[in-house]
Amino acid sequence: xxxxxxxxxxxxxxxxxxxxxxxxxxxxxxxxxxxxxxxxxxxxxxxxxxxxxxxxxxxxxxxxxxxxxxxxxxxxxxxxxxxxxxxxxxxxxxxxxxxxxxxxxxxxxxxxxxxxxxxxxxxxxxxxxxxxxxxxxxxxxxxxxxxxxxxxxxxxxxxxxxxxxxxxxxxxxxxxxxxxxxxxxxxxxxxxxxxxxxxxxxxxxxxxxxxxxxxxxxxxxxxxxxxxxxxxxxxxxxxxxxxxxxxxxxxxxxxxxxxxxxxxxxxxxxxxxxxxxxxxxxxxxxxxxxxxxxxxxxxxxxxxxxxxxxxxxxxxxxxxxxx
Ligand code: AVJ
Numbered sequence: 001x002x003x004x005x006x007x008x009x010x011x012x013x014x015x016x017x018x019x020x021x022x023x024x025x026x027x028x029x030x031x032x033x034x035x036x037x038x039x040x041x042x043x044x045x046x047x048x049x050x051x052x053x054x055x056x057x058x059x060x061x062x063x064x065x066x067x068x069x070x071x072x073x074x075x076x077x078x079x080x081x082x083x084x085x086x087x088x089x090x091x092x093x094x095x096x097x098x099x100x101x102x103x104x105x106x107x108x109x110x111x112x113x114x115x116x117x118x119x120x121x122x123x124x125x126x127x128x129x130x131x132x133x134x135x136x137x138x139x140x141x142x143x144x145x146x147x148x149x150x151x152x153x154x155x156x157x158x159x160x161x162x163x164x165x166x167x168x169x170x171x172x173x174x175x176x177x178x179x180x181x182x183x184x185x186x187x188x189x190x191x192x193x194x195x196x197x198x199x200x201x202x203x204x205x206x207x208x209x210x211x212x213x214x215x216x217x218x219x220x221x222x223x224x225x226x227x228x229x230x231x232x233x234x235x236x237x238x239x240x241x242x243x244x245x246x247x248x249x250x251x252x253x254x255x256x257x258x259x260x261x262x263x264x265x266x267x268x269x270x271x272x273x274x275x276x277x278x279x280x281x282x283x284x285x286x287x288x289x290x291x292x293x294x295x296x297x298x299x300x301x302x303x304x305x306x307x308x309x310x311x312x313x314x315x316x317x318x319x320x321x322x323x
Contacts, residue, residue: 001147004094005244011101011115013223014093016227017040019227019228020227020228020265021221022034022035022038023038023224023228023264023265024264024265024267025218026277027264027269027277029293031278032275032276032278033132033278033279034220034277034278034279036166036279036280036281037140038112038220038223039180039216039217039219039220039279039280040113041180041219041227042116042223042237043194043219043223043225044113044216044219044223045117045218047172047212047215047216047219048086048216050212050249051208051212051213051216052298053179053207054059054205054210054212054213055208056205056207056208056209057205057213057310058174058201058205058312059161059162059194059205059209059311060161062163062194062307062309062311063094063160063161063312063314064093064094064097064260064312065307066099066306066307066312066313067097067160067314068097069226069304069305070149071097071098071100072101073100073257073303073305074098074101074102074190074316075098075101075102075103077126077188077302077303078102078154078156078188079103079154079314080102080103080155081103081104081105081153081154082102082106082107082153082155082156083105083106083107083151083153083154083155083156084098084099084102084105084107084108084156084158084161084165085109085111085155085156085157085158085182085183086108086109086110086111086158086159086266087114087157087158087159087163087179088113088141088156088159088161088163089111089112089117089118089121089143092110092121092125094158094161095108095110095125095158095160096125096128098156098190098207099125099129101134102156104172105120105132105320106133106151106153107133107134107135107151107153108125108132108133108134108135108137109134109135109136109137110122110138110266111133111136111138111139111141111261112138112139113138113139113140113141115138116260117201118136118137119128119136121136122134122136123174123256131213131298133266134238137194140169141163141175142160142175142178151184154184154186154187154191155182155183155184155188155278156182156183156187156188156189157167157179157187157189157190158181158189158190158283159179159189159190159191159192160190160191160192160314161192162192162193162194162282162312163192164191164193164283164293165194165249165282165283165285166192166280166281166282166283167281167283167294168223168281169283172283172293172297173296173297174294175297176189176293176294176296176297176298176299177297177298179297180319183319184318184319185319185321185322187318188316188317188318188319189317189319190304190314190315190316191294191314191317192312192313192314193282193285193290193312193313193314193315194282194284194311194312194313195284195285195306195310195311195312195313196248196284196285196286196289197284197288197310198309199245201232201311202243202250202284203241203242205250206241206250206252206282207241208241211247213239213241214238214239215253217239217241217252217279217280218234218237218238218239218254219300220254221234221237221254222234224264227264228265229264229265229266230262230263230264230265231262231263232262233260234304236256236257236258236260236288237254237255237256237257238254238255238257239252239253239255240252240253240254240255240276241253245289246286247281247283248283248289249281249282249283249284250280250281250282250284251278251280251281252278252279252280253276253279254276254277254279254280255274255275255276255302256271256272256273256274256275256276258273259271259272287304287313290304290313294315294317295320297317298319298320298322299317299318299319299320300317300318300320301316301317302313302316302317302318303315305315307314
């Protein structure tokens with residue numbers, strides 16, 4: 001993080017104005033919403049790492065166990081000498097499982113919006129795998145920034161964590177279509193997807209008893225206060241998360257606990273009591289849903305792995321020929 005708010009480099013200034021524009025547009029709309037990617041500033045990323053350790057948040061440990069168990073099969077399917085491209089790499093604990101399972105890996109290219117995360121991850125990986133070529137790409141994984149991956153190697157994408165669940169179905173399809181182009185005709189994608197299950201179990205995963213998820217959601221207010229000179233009173237808003245069985249998704253909001261006015265980047269916004277700012281969707285899929293999603297994005301499911309309780313799925317998707 002920058003020590004002084006007066007000394008921002010060019011990239012930080014760009015990030016700051018992107019955040020401001022997105023927040024102002026989001027607060028101006030009738031259904032107030034702020035894109036989920038802005039939850040991940042340094043503090044938000046640290047809180048998310050804490051979420052992953054919570055007893056109620058089964059996703060991370062379940063997916064990691066599935067990957068541990070099936071990394072060998074993933075390695076065999078991918079074959080030797082491919083390039084591994086990770087979308088939204090985070091702290092890359094899971095990537096190591098693949099890096100170690102892939103023979104003669106030509107390259108590892110993590111894509112992440114957080115420069116800090118990316119640099120730290122790249123440094124650790126280079127230290128631990130001195131012969132591995134690591135080419136970090138600082139970008140929004142949705143943007144599919146030109147990757148400048150020189151290698152002609154076959155491309156294996158990796159999109160773990162059920163991050164795809166943050167995307168509404170149309171966006172999830174467009175993500176997959178773009179990923180498919182990037183990964184090319186002979187490419188494949190290892191995708192982690194959270195499964196539909198007992199709504200109570202889902203509810204608890206997003207309403208943990210330690211309040212870490214609430215802190216993660218409300219950190220967005222802190223970030224606006226710090227970066228946009230906003231005046232949110234954190235005690236006057238609450239985290240709200242519930243499962244909507246019709247949409248098949250967790251919905252997350254910041255709810256105003258009273259009628260109040262807030263200044264953000266010099267503009268005033270009024271909140272009614274109970275008025276909400278939407279921050280996240282977390283879509284849950286069943287096998288038919290995963291199948292339909294894969295097909296809509298130009299992939300076919302080559303293999304599905306789940307845990308015994310069927311909480312989470314890791315699918316190996318192969319690109320299908322496109323006209
Ligand atoms: C990173 C999008 C997969 O939806 O479970 C966790 C984010 N938000 N708790 C999820 C999240 C609140 C997470 N994803």
